[in-house]
Amino acid sequence: MRKTNVLGLIFPNMHDEALRDLTAIRAFGSVPFAGRYRLIDFPLSNMVNAGVTKVGVVTKSNYQSLMDHLGSGKAWDLSRKNEGLYILPPFGATDESYSGRVASLAGMDAFFANSKEEYVVMSDCHVVANIDYKAVIRSHMASGADVTVGYIEGALPRLDNLMVLQTNNDGRVTDITIENGGAGEGKFGIGLYVLRKDLLVKLVHNAVSRNQTHFERDILQRYVADLNIQGYAIQEQALVISSLASFYAANMAMLDCDKRANLFLTDRQIYTKVRDCCPAMYGLESTVSNSLVADGATINGTVKNSIIFRNVTIEAGATLEDCIVMQGALVLGGTKLGSVILDKDVVVKESRTLQGYASFPIYIDKKSIV
C-alpha cells in the first residue's frame, strides 16, 4: 500500500453513553463484535487499507482494555520505526471540557507538529463498515473542500448530538442541525472527516479561545457558510451502533452471508489482535445452526442463531438461541438462554433460564456468575 499524506485520528470514547452497559468497563472502541473483533478494528483497518500509516487513538477514559487490544499495533501493521500507532491519552482535559473533540485536539499540538502529513482523517467507532477511505480522501482532494464529512442517508439513529446535514446539488453542506434522539430520515454524519491538518489546528485553537468545545456544533455548524464543507455519501454497507438493541442487531446481521461478505472483504481485510487460540472444537453432542463461532470455542450443547466468541465453552445439554456470548464465557448444562448478551468471562450455572427479546436483549455484566 502506497503511503498517503494523511494522518489518522480515531476517537474510541465518542458515544460511550449510547452503550452504557458495555462501556462501563471499556471504551466504545473496545466493545467486542462478531466473535473476535473490537469496534475500533473497523476504522483502524479502513485507515490502514487506505495507506494511512500513522494513526493516533485519542483516548478519554476506560482505555486499559483498548490499549491491551491495540498493543504495539503489530496486528494492523502499525508497529513501525516511523509513523505507526500512537495512543494519545487525555492531556490536561477535565471530563467536562472533553464533551466534544475540541479539547482533546487542542492538547495534541506536539503530535500534529511532529507529523509531516498534511491532511487528517478522523473517525469514531460506532459505525461497523468496511469503507474505502481512499475514495473519501480522493474525493476530498478533488472537490477542493475545506472539510469533507462522511454521512449516511437513511433512518436517523437515536444518538445524542447527531449531526444532520442538508446538501445542495454539488454535495456541499448548506445547513447543519444537531439533533438528540433523532427520528425520521435524513443525512447524518458518522464522525468521519477529512481536512487539512493546519486548518484543523487553526479551527480548534480558534474554538478553544472562545471556550467552545463541540467540534460539530461550535465549528462545523457555526461556520457552515464560511467553510466549504462537502458531504460524502457512504455507499458501503454500514451498521450504526447507537444502543444495546442496535449493537445486538448489528451482531446478528453478521449471520447473513452477504452482509458478512460486504464487511470482511478479501481485498480490504479487517485486522484484529491475534490471540493464538486453537481451532473451535465440536463435541459428539453438539447441534449448531446459523451461528458464527470463533477459534478456541468448545461446543457440546445446542447453539442456534448465535455469535460465539473466542474461548467460550458451551456444555452438553445447554441450549442457546439468538445469543451473543463473549470471550471466555462458560455455559453449563441444562441452561436455556434466549436473546441474551453474555459479556466476557460470565458463568451461567446449571439449569438457569434467561429469556430476553431481540429489541430488548438481556445483558449480563462481565465476570458475573448467574
Added chain:
Amino acid sequence: MLLAGGQGSRLYALTRNIAKPAVPYGGKYRIIDFPLSNCINSGIETVGVLTQYQPLELSDYIGSGMPWDLDRSQAGVHVLPPYQRNKGADWYKGTANAIYQNIAFIERYDPEYVLVLSGDHIYKMDYSKMIEAHKEKNADCTIAVIEVEMEEASRFGILNTNPDGSIYEFDEKPAVPKSNLASMGIYVFNWKKMRKYLIEDENDATSENDFGKNVLPAMLNAGERMFAYRFEGYWKDVGTIDSLWEANMDILNPKVPLDLSDREWRIYSRNAGLPPHYIADSAKVQNSSISEGCNVYGEVEFSVLFPGVTVEEGAIVYDSILMPGAHVGKGAKVQYAIVAENVDIGENAVVGERPEDVADKSDWGVAVVAQDVKVYPGATVKAKAMIDADVKGDE
C-alpha cells in the same frame, strides 16, 4: 538448531511444493509451529532453522518470527539455507553437515550448549528441563527418548542404557530390540565437543555426515559422556500419510493427551486473520475441529477444517482433513481423505472411501489430493489415491 530441510518424501503429493515442516497440521498450525513454540516457551530465544528442500513457503511462513515472539534484534529466529562460499557451494549433505556449514552462525552467539531439533514431530516439550538434566549429568551429549511399545521398537532408533541413564549402545531399527527407548531426534550438545566432532566428521570422506549414523556413534566410541533423557507425553511422527491423518484425528479425541488449548504452553502460528467461521442452518457438525473463515453448509463429522474452508449444502465430510482454502461443492462426498490447500472439489464428486466399503483391505488407505488441484464435478478419487493433477473422471 532446527533441521527443517527434509523433503518428507513419504508425504508424497503434500510435499510437492513445500518442505515437510511447512505441512499444515491440527486445524490451524504447521508442523514447525510445535518446535518453534516449544523453543520460545522453554526460554530459547535464538533459533537457526536449516532449510534446503522447497524453502520458499517455509521461509515465508517463518518471516521475521513475529508469531512466535522470535523477532529479536539480538537473538530471534534465523533461516539458514545452504549458501555459497569462496571455496564453492554445497548443499547440506546430511544433518551433521548442515550444522557444520553453520558453525560460524553458532559461534556468533558463543553458546555453552546447542539443542538440535527436527521438524517432523508433534509434541509439547520443555527443552529447558532436558538442558537442566544435561548439566546435572555433566554430559557431553543428551538424547531425548520416549518409551514405545516393544513390538514397535524395531521401527525406531533404539538407545540401550545403563541404570544411570548413560548410553552404551545405539541400535538403529533393531530386529530384536533390547530396550524400548526410542530416540526422538532431539539432542543437546556441549558446543565445544560438538564442534570438534562435526569437524572430524566433515574430514572423514566415508561419513554420510548424519548425526544418527555417524556423529553420535563416533562420540560413543570415543567414550564421551552420553545420556538418555526420558520424555513422557504425546509425541507423534507425522512423516507418513497415515500418521499425519492419525495425528490430526488425535486432536478430536479427548483421551489423547495433546492439549492445544493450554494457555500455559501455547502453540503459536501465523494467523490467517479471517472472521469466525459460520455454521449454517443446513449444516450438521459433530466431533470436529473448525477454524476461522470456514463456511459450513453441509455435514461435517470427525474432521479437521483449516481456515477458509467451504463445505457446500448437501456435501458430506467424514473422517477427513481439509487444509486452508479447500472448497467442497454441493453434494460432494469426502471420506478418509487429506485435501490440501485450495483444492476445489466439484459438485457430487467423491473423494476417498470408508474402509468398510472397500472389498480388498489392501486397496484401502487415506486418499490425498495435492495443493491447488481441481476435482471436477462428478469425478471420483478412490481410496489410497495420491492425486497431484486435476481429476475429470475416475482415478
